[in-house]
Amino acid sequence: MLKLNVKNETARLRKVILGLANSNGPTPSVDEAYDPKSLEHIIAGTYPVEKDMIVEMDAFNAVFQKYDVAVLRPELIPNYNQIFARDIGFVIDDVFVKSNILPDRERELDAIQYVIDQINPSKVVRPSEEVHIEGGDVMLWNDYIFIGTYKGSDYKDYITARTNWQGVDFIRQLFPNKIVKEFDLVKSKLEARDNALHLDCCFQPVGNDKGIIYKNGFREEADYLFLVNLFGKENLFHITRDEMYDMNSNVFSIAPDVVVSERNFTRLNNWLRSQGFVVEEIPYAEIAKQEGLLRCSTLPLVRD
DSSP states (O other), X not given: OOOOBBOBSSSOEEEEEEOBOTTOOSOOOGGGOSSXXXXXXXXXXXXXXXXXXXXXXHHHHHHHHHTTOEEEOOOOOTTOOBOOGGGGEEEEBTEEEEOBOOGGXXXXXXTTHHHHTTSOGGGEEXXXXXXXXXXXXXXXXXXXXXXXXXXXXXXXXXXXXXXXXXXXXXXXXXXXXXXXXXXEBOOOSSOGGGOOOSGGGTEEEETTTEEEEOGGGBSSHHHHHHHHHHXXXXXXXXXXXXXXXXXTTOOEEEETTEEEEETTOHHHHHHHHHTTOEEEEEOOTXXXXXXXXTGGGEEXXXXX
């Protein structure tokens, strides 16, 4: 049996599912775009190609090997995008939650079923159909569960709105001993610079008491101020609109003092080093064109 344990975003990682860029399929059509950033690159003719994305994911995998992290990969679905493992499921404490994702992506869950089969069935849950929730919106911080959502009355019209109030309520009921705090995120179907697709697009903790944040990713200033008060403004690295667009908050922690980051995030990486972090820089700018980055590509199963 695989005994799960994830209580926060930064404890030493032991086992993880890493997505797959092989046999990624053709460039989507405009009508098939799931988010405004992908749409932008489809129209511009700059959408990433498979061979470049394989190189980037191999670089990520090499960092995991360096730190003796056990890496599991999805089973291959030919001609299909399987990069973003975070969307399809997530672990809270010792429970695996299957996401209710966009119907077109259900096959991605089937591709990790061999992993789910190793987990005690009583520790695997699937919410009912009206509950929408994706792993990029769920962030663990010890006693807290932070959840990104969208509270606009036009939720159903937004393909970029991925977690609804029923999703927040589901987690609240499943983990009554946790403090569940939801954040109302800014969404846009057309402008990627104004679209926080998931919570990890505008906020993520690093280390034991620090975080990366984009103030304008939150529809309510009170949500932003909640995090400022919790972490302390001096412990938060504020990113710009363009840095949010480039996915600066979507790094990934292997340990409290080790962060994997994109090599072009110069300002962020310098700040992380100044705070005492080891920064493992890798190329990931091609994958970023799909409005997802390092955290999006991972599904942690076991941390210390």
